[in-house]
Every structure is written in structure tokens, then in C-alpha cells.
Amino acid sequence: MATYLKPDKEYTEKQLAFLEAMAGEAKGNIRAAMTMAGYSTTTHTKEVVNPLQDELIGLANSVLAYNSVKAALGLSGVLDDPTALGAKNAVTAATQILDRVGVVKKEKVEVSSDTGGLFILPPKKAEEASE
16 A cells, blocks of 8 residues: 555545556656546546545655655765766755755754853743742
């Protein structure tokens, strides 16, 4: 069972075929996936998409997760050959994918002071002072 499917929800064969086509051969093309799943050409896309919105979002998250390693390796590849054709686009795409799956660059925050390390704290509350 795909991770984006809800265990407590019943799906029709066409809905399952549609979701499979979206992730596969249709490559995200809604109308093409509908045709592959056997929906009529007169069926409105909203009739298929609206009941499956959460599943489609889950599918998109899965696609990003599946490609996160490829994105990380793409960034590493640019280190080896920074002059490669399309290196800038590869870095941008890889960064976007990694940001969306939660792999973010770590930022180091340094706190420094020219006052010799003196910190002024607010006064204690009355109940803290009596303890």
C-alpha cells in the first residue's frame, strides 16, 4: 500500500489507477492520468481531483522524498565539476527539493560583544527574590 493512501478510506479502481498514473507514465499530467485510469473525456478534472487532494499532496511529498538523495548527490556533483553545463540550475533545483523535504543548511549564530562580556539581566520577580 502506498504511503500516501489513507488506510481508512475506500478507493475505486479508477481512483487507484489515476494515482498510479499520476506518479508514473502521466508524470503529473491530470488529464493524461485520467485517460489512463479509464475516465471519460467528458469527466471534469475536479470530479477526480477534489476527492483525492490529500492523496495527491502525499504523492507529491513522496516524489520529493524519493528525489532527495538524487538532489544531494547532484549538489555533490557540482563540487566535482562546477563548470558543468547547467550546474547553476542543478544547484537551484537540488536546493529547492532539499528545502522542501526538510534538509536545510545549518546556520551558525555567533554572539559577540564589545562591552567585555557584561550582560544586564532584568530584576528578579518578588517571589523569586524571597526564595
